[in-house]
Amino acid sequence: MNGGVSGWYRSGTPWIWLNAGAVAACLAMVFGLLLLLGARGLGHFWPKPVLQANYLAVDPPVTVIGEIADSETVDSGQLQFSAAGAPLSGERIERQLLKLGNRDVTGNDFAWILPSLLDEVEYPERLVTLERREWGNFYGFPSGILQNGEPVAAPSAQGEEADALWSELQRRLNRARQLREEIERIERSIIADINFGMERLRLRERRLQLAGGDSGEELRDIGRQRQTLDAQYAEIRLRLLELNRQIQRDSAIFRVAGGAEVELPVADIVRAYRPNAMNRFEAMGTYLARLFEFLTDDPRESNIEGGLLPAIYGTAMMVLLMSVLVTPLGVVAAVYLSEYAPKGWLTRFIRISVNNLAGVPSIVYGMFGLGFFIYLAGGEIDNLFYSESLPAPTFGTPGLLWASLTLALLTLPVVIVATEEGLANIPASLREGSLALGATKFETLWRVVLPLARPSMLTGLILAVARAAGEVAPLMLVGVVKLAPALPLDTEFPYLHLEQQFMHLGYYVYDLAMQSPNVEAAMPQAFAAAFLLVAVVTALNLSAVVMRGRLRERYKALETGSWS
Amino acid sequence: MNREYEAAGESAAAVELEPCLEVRNLSLHYARTRQALNKIRLTIPRQRVTALIGPSGCGKTSLLRCFNRLNDLVDDCVVTGRIRLEGKNIYSSKIDVTELRRRVGMVFQKPNPFPKSIYENVAFGLRIRGINSRRRLDEIVQESLEAAALWDEVKDRLHGSALELSGGQQQRLVIARTLAVEPEVLLLDESASALDPISTLKIEELITGLKKNYTIVIVTHNLQQAARVSDYTAFMYMGNLVEFDTTARIFTNPVKRQTEDYITGRYG
Ligand SMILES: Nc1ncnc2c1ncn2[C@@H]1O[C@H](COP(=O)(O)OP(=O)(O)O)[C@@H](O)[C@H]1O
Numbered sequence: 001m002n003g004g005v006s007g008w009y010r011s012g013t014p015w016i017w018l019n020a021g022a023v024a025a026c027l028a029m030v031f032g033l034l035l036l037l038g039a040r041g042l043g044h045f046w047p048k049p050v051l052q053a054n055y056l057a058v059d060p061p062v063t064v065i066g067e068i069a070d071s072e073t074v075d076s077g078q079l080q081f082s083a084a085g086a087p088l089s090g091e092r093i094e095r096q097l098l099k100l101g102n103r104d105v106t107g108n109d110f111a112w113i114l115p116s117l118l119d120e121v122e123y124p125e126r127l128v129t130l131e132r133r134e135w136g137n138f139y140g141f142p143s144g145i146l147q148n149g150e151p152v153a154a155p156s157a158q159g160e161e162a163d164a165l166w167s168e169l170q171r172r173l174n175r176a177r178q179l180r181e182e183i184e185r186i187e188r189s190i191i192a193d194i195n196f197g198m199e200r201l202r203l204r205e206r207r208l209q210l211a212g213g214d215s216g217e218e219l220r221d222i223g224r225q226r227q228t229l230d231a232q233y234a235e236i237r238l239r240l241l242e243l244n245r246q247i248q249r250d251s252a253i254f255r256v257a258g259g260a261e262v263e264l265p266v267a268d269i270v271r272a273y274r275p276n277a278m279n280r281f282e283a284m285g286t287y288l289a290r291l292f293e294f295l296t297d298d299p300r301e302s303n304i305e306g307g308l309l310p311a312i313y314g315t316a317m318m319v320l321l322m323s324v325l326v327t328p329l330g331v332v333a334a335v336y337l338s339e340y341a342p343k344g345w346l347t348r349f350i351r352i353s354v355n356n357l358a359g360v361p362s363i364v365y366g367m368f369g370l371g372f373f374i375y376l377a378g379g380e381i382d383n384l385f386y387s388e389s390l391p392a393p394t395f396g397t398p399g400l401l402w403a404s405l406t407l408a409l410l411t412l413p414v415v416i417v418a419t420e421e422g423l424a425n426i427p428a429s430l431r432e433g434s435l436a437l438g439a440t441k442f443e444t445l446w447r448v449v450l451p452l453a454r455p456s457m458l459t460g461l462i463l464a465v466a467r468a469a470g471e472v473a474p475l476m477l478v479g480v481v482k483l484a485p486a487l488p489l490d491t492e493f494p495y496l497h498l499e500q501q502f503m504h505l506g507y508y509v510y511d512l513a514m515q516s517p518n519v520e521a522a523m524p525q526a527f528a529a530a531f532l533l534v535a536v537v538t539a540l541n542l543s544a545v546v547m548r549g550r551l552r553e554r555y556k557a558l559e560t561g562s563w564s
Numbered sequence: 565m566n567r568e569y570e571a572a573g574e575s576a577a578a579v580e581l582e583p584c585l586e587v588r589n590l591s592l593h594y595a596r597t598r599q600a601l602n603k604i605r606l607t608i609p610r611q612r613v614t615a616l617i618g619p620s621g622c623g624k625t626s627l628l629r630c631f632n633r634l635n636d637l638v639d640d641c642v643v644t645g646r647i648r649l650e651g652k653n654i655y656s657s658k659i660d661v662t663e664l665r666r667r668v669g670m671v672f673q674k675p676n677p678f679p680k681s682i683y684e685n686v687a688f689g690l691r692i693r694g695i696n697s698r699r700r701l702d703e704i705v706q707e708s709l710e711a712a713a714l715w716d717e718v719k720d721r722l723h724g725s726a727l728e729l730s731g732g733q734q735q736r737l738v739i740a741r742t743l744a745v746e747p748e749v750l751l752l753d754e755s756a757s758a759l760d761p762i763s764t765l766k767i768e769e770l771i772t773g774l775k776k777n778y779t780i781v782i783v784t785h786n787l788q789q790a791a792r793v794s795d796y797t798a799f800m801y802m803g804n805l806v807e808f809d810t811t812a813r814i815f816t817n818p819v820k821r822q823t824e825d826y827i828t829g830r831y832g
Pocket residue numbers: 594598599600618619620621622623624625626627638
């Protein structure tokens with residue numbers, strides 16, 4: 001009885017299979033995750049065909065226009081239909097989520113339907129998808145254009161005329177876009193400048209009041225400057241009014257599903273295209289434009305649409321600031337621990353503590369940041385330096401600096417551990433070589449050891465950055481918001497606004513997925529943001545791996561060089 | 565004076581020369597219980613090559629590392645007794661250890677060039693001493709590389725990585741690096757043992773050439789090598805100095821039984 005099951009068992013084959021299975025499962029999960037996020041997130045920007053059909057589930061049948069957003073198989077017993085033709089309970093049937101758009105018209109922009117009840121499905125070439133500044137997508141057929149309320153093209157245009165109308169609409173869209181850019185430029189730079197100047201004058205005045213004494217001359221000077229700014233502001237306001245009047249000039253009329261006509265201001269339209277008439281090339285163009293918008297624009301519609309530039313920007317600023325804070329601290333601490341600290345129980349205890357810090361739940365760091373940095377440190381800073389703007393807090397409130405500091409604390413163990421490991425890996429022969437030449441311990445450290453340990457410091461930093469970029473929980477307490485009014489870095493003195501609240505990719509995903517009023521519309525955007533986040537973190541981790549590989553290579557060169 | 569040496573088992577031959585390093589009553593413990601050197605008494609003559617031989621673990625490296633106080637780096641390592649370099653006790657508290665290490669250069673068993681350029685390897689000790697003038701550095705780097713018989717091989721790639729040199733070249737680079745800071749004593753700890761025969765030969769020639777200007781102490785497992793390059797030989801066994809004499813005498817007519825056994829290959 002040597003062969004059979006027991007022989008197979010003793011050969012170790014089951015273990016090998018078990019191990020291989022575990023590895024395969026891990027890989028499948030990782031790639032499955034990336035695939036899901038990638039497909040749902042990146043697919044979101046592809047312009048989908050829009051169907052028009054009669055839906056027979058209600059009596060009389062209604063015309064629906066929309067794009068298929070999702071589909072799933074459900075038990076028919078869960079569905080409730082008033083119409084005839086509803087399938088029997090117990091059957092598995094497919095249902096589809098139809099994105100109907102036109103939320104301002106119908107009040108409901110998504111509906112689950114049974115594809116089997118769709119009749120006369122067609123994809124009209126002249127159907128237009130509008131992306132709007134408010135109310136989400138709109139689907140309809142253009143049927144006229146109004147300028148200052150007067151029609152310029154015939155309503156209910158047919159055939160050739162419809163194409164001419166489409167071109168005219170696009171021309172007017174372009175005009176509106178240019179006007180909008182001009183308005184935004186003025187609002188962003190000029191008005192911001194004036195506001196900033198005003199605020200500075202207000203603070204100066206307040207300081208004078210707090211200081212007391214005779215300051216009549218200075219107060220008069222402030223008054224004069226304020227007048228100048230007021231005059232500038234009035235002028236700019238007039239210009240803005242004029243631009244806003246111009247941008248409101250045009251509106252377009254669309255025929256929607258069911259035949260009703262709807263008038264939309266051209267200024268509200270972000271992008272218009274004919275999804276069913278596009279070839280792959282044009283679709284690609286739209287896809288890239290939408291992707292570009294996603295990466296470079298401000299969010300719209302409570303983050304559901306538009307871009308996430310402020311979130312990317314905020315994440316980057318925070319991570320950058322965190323790196324600046326954590327690197328010197330972590331490296332110096334690691335150098336002390338591994339090179340200078342006496343090798344006693346105390347050092348061992350400190351090292352264990354540092355390792356354990358890495359395991360503390362991140363929300364605890366958030367609480368610490370809130371309690372220590374914001375209330376204590378921030379409150380003190382306000383009392384000392386910003387007393388003129390109290391009771392409104394400047395630093396005594398969540399903000400970029402405190403978030404960065406909190407994350408620096410959170411990632412400190414990573415940097416310390418990686419650096420210590422790097423220092424321990426430097427061959428003793430190199431240290432001795434340096435010391436034998438008459439170098440002091442410090443010179444040896446500075447000229448030989450630290451340069452060699454640089455890659456491991458960098459590895460530690462990258463791991464820290466990857467961790468920080470993906471962190472959400474503590475950030476909610478110390479400075480991240482759903483929608484920040486301004487970027488933390490701009491052209492206003494002092495350029496980097498450490499006290500400002502900011503947006504963050506991880507929180508953006510959380511907010512879209514969990515807090516959005518319109519879940520169906522928010523999901524694709526959340527997936528896209530999640531994919532971006534994963535991509536960034538993966539890229540950082542990969543570069544850490546490459547860096548570590550380089551490091552090993554370097555030591556290998558040292559070793560083989562010695563034995564040849 | 566002479567009697568003192570003879571009492572310690574040294575022959576009169578060593579005494580005729582000027583002493584460079586005088587080891588007196590030197591004991592070394594790694595941790596309390598682990599004694600590596602036991603009351604060593606030895607005089608290393610100036611501008612001669614002295615070889616330390618003996619079986620593995622007998623304390624040759626430990627002794628060598630006492631000469632430049634590299635043992636200070638080892639935790640729990642306790643050294644008692646005295647070593648005088650040119651008459652001054654190097655274990656006295658008044659001595660500047662970095663200056664001592666500059667004066668007593670050391671080359672290790674495995675070449676340990678820094679992962680920098682060839683030029684920067686040689687310039688390392690000079691930069692530490694605050695020599696930064698380009699002209700002066702160039703000059704000393706060339707002199708040192710010439711002294712280490714490496715100049716011709718590397719003069720066209722001074723700024724290439726030192727790690728790309730062969731093992732033998734790396735070892736000569738380490739010698740050049742050590743010579744650059746103008747030491748008085750040169751310690752070589754089995755410095756040729758990891759090299760191929762041709763590289764070994766080059767190092768041996770180098771040692772013979774260098775003894776005009778330096779006091780050299782080498783540790784070697786290779787008895788032929790000791791016979792070829794050294795003027796004096798010390799035989800160590802289990803932390804004791806068994807016999808010290810001219811190389812010729814040690815290899816042809818040793819006094820002690822243990823020495824004879826070792827020389828003739830009966831153990832070790
Ligand atoms: N750093 C150290 N810690 C503890 N013991 C050591 C250390 N270095 C050497 N020893 C011990 O001291 C003895 C002498 O070693 P060493 O001087 O290296 O001998 P050799 O160079 O003659 O082979 C050996 O028994 C060795 O195990």
